[in-house]
Amino acid sequence: MVERGPGETAAGEFPQNSQGSREELLRSAEAVLLAAGGEVPLRLLALCLGIPVDLAGELVRVLAEKAERELRGYRVELEGEKVALFTHPEASAAVSRLLRRKQRLSRAALETLAVVAYRQPVSRQEIAAARGVDPESSLRSLLEAGLIGEERDATGRTRYTTTREFLIRLGIRSLHDLPPLGRPREAAVGEGRAGSVRGQG
Numbered sequence: 001m002v003e004r005g006p007g008e009t010a011a012g013e014f015p016q017n018s019q020g021s022r023e024e025l026l027r028s029a030e031a032v033l034l035a036a037g038g039e040v041p042l043r044l045l046a047l048c049l050g051i052p053v054d055l056a057g058e059l060v061r062v063l064a065e066k067a068e069r070e071l072r073g074y075r076v077e078l079e080g081e082k083v084a085l086f087t088h089p090e091a092s093a094a095v096s097r098l099l100r101r102k103q104r105l106s107r108a109a110l111e112t113l114a115v116v117a118y119r120q121p122v123s124r125q126e127i128a129a130a131r132g133v134d135p136e137s138s139l140r141s142l143l144e145a146g147l148i149g150e151e152r153d154a155t156g157r158t159r160y161t162t163t164r165e166f167l168i169r170l171g172i173r174s175l176h177d178l179p180p181l182g183r184p185r186e187a188a189v190g191e192g193r194a195g196s197v198r199g200q201g
Helices: 020-035 044-049 053-069 089-102 107-119 124-131 136-144 164-170 185-190
Strands: 074-077 084-088 148-152 156-163
Touching: 020 053, 020 084, 044 084, 053 074, 084 089, 084 148, 089 156, 107 124, 107 136, 107 156, 124 156, 136 156, 148 164
Parallel strands: none
Antiparallel strands: 074 084, 148 156
16 A cells, blocks of 8 residues: 555545645636636646646546536536536526626627628628628627637638637537527527627627
C-alpha cells in the first residue's frame, strides 16, 4: 500500500480535507461555470479550484452526472479541453419565453443571424441580397456578441460564419441540429443556454 503525505491525493481521487471536500469542489466548480457565462478551459477551471487538471476533468464528469440525476435545469458538457453549462432541452420553452422578453438583439440582427446560420459561409453582399438592406450594423452587433466570426475565402473576400458561442446559446451540438427553416428564428435563438443574447439594437 502506497503511503501519501498530508494533502496528497492519487490521480482521480477527491481530497477529503475540510477545505477541499468533494461537495465543496462540486459547488465551487458549478459557481465558476455559472459566473463564466460561456466556455471555460479545463486548465482554468483547475486553476480556480486549486486542483490538478485530471481531477478537474473527473469533477466535471461527476457534476454532469449529478445535474442529470437531480433533474437540474442545466447540463454540463466537456468538449475537448473546454467546459460549458447549457440549459436542459426540456427547459427550453421556459427559457425561450424569458429571453424573448429580455432580448437585446434587434430584429434586423436576428434576421441577419438567421441568414448567416443557414447559408454560411456567406458574404456581406449575399446577406444584403437576402435581406434587401445593408447588414453592416447588424453584422457589427453580432460580431461584438460573439455569435458570428469572419473568415477569408480563396479570393480574399470576407465571409461570415456562426461561432461555437452561437451553438452554446442555441443549446445545440452542431449546425445539423438547427431547427427547420419554417420555425421562427427568434424562438430558436431564445432556446439556448441560460443568459440573454447580447448585442446592440
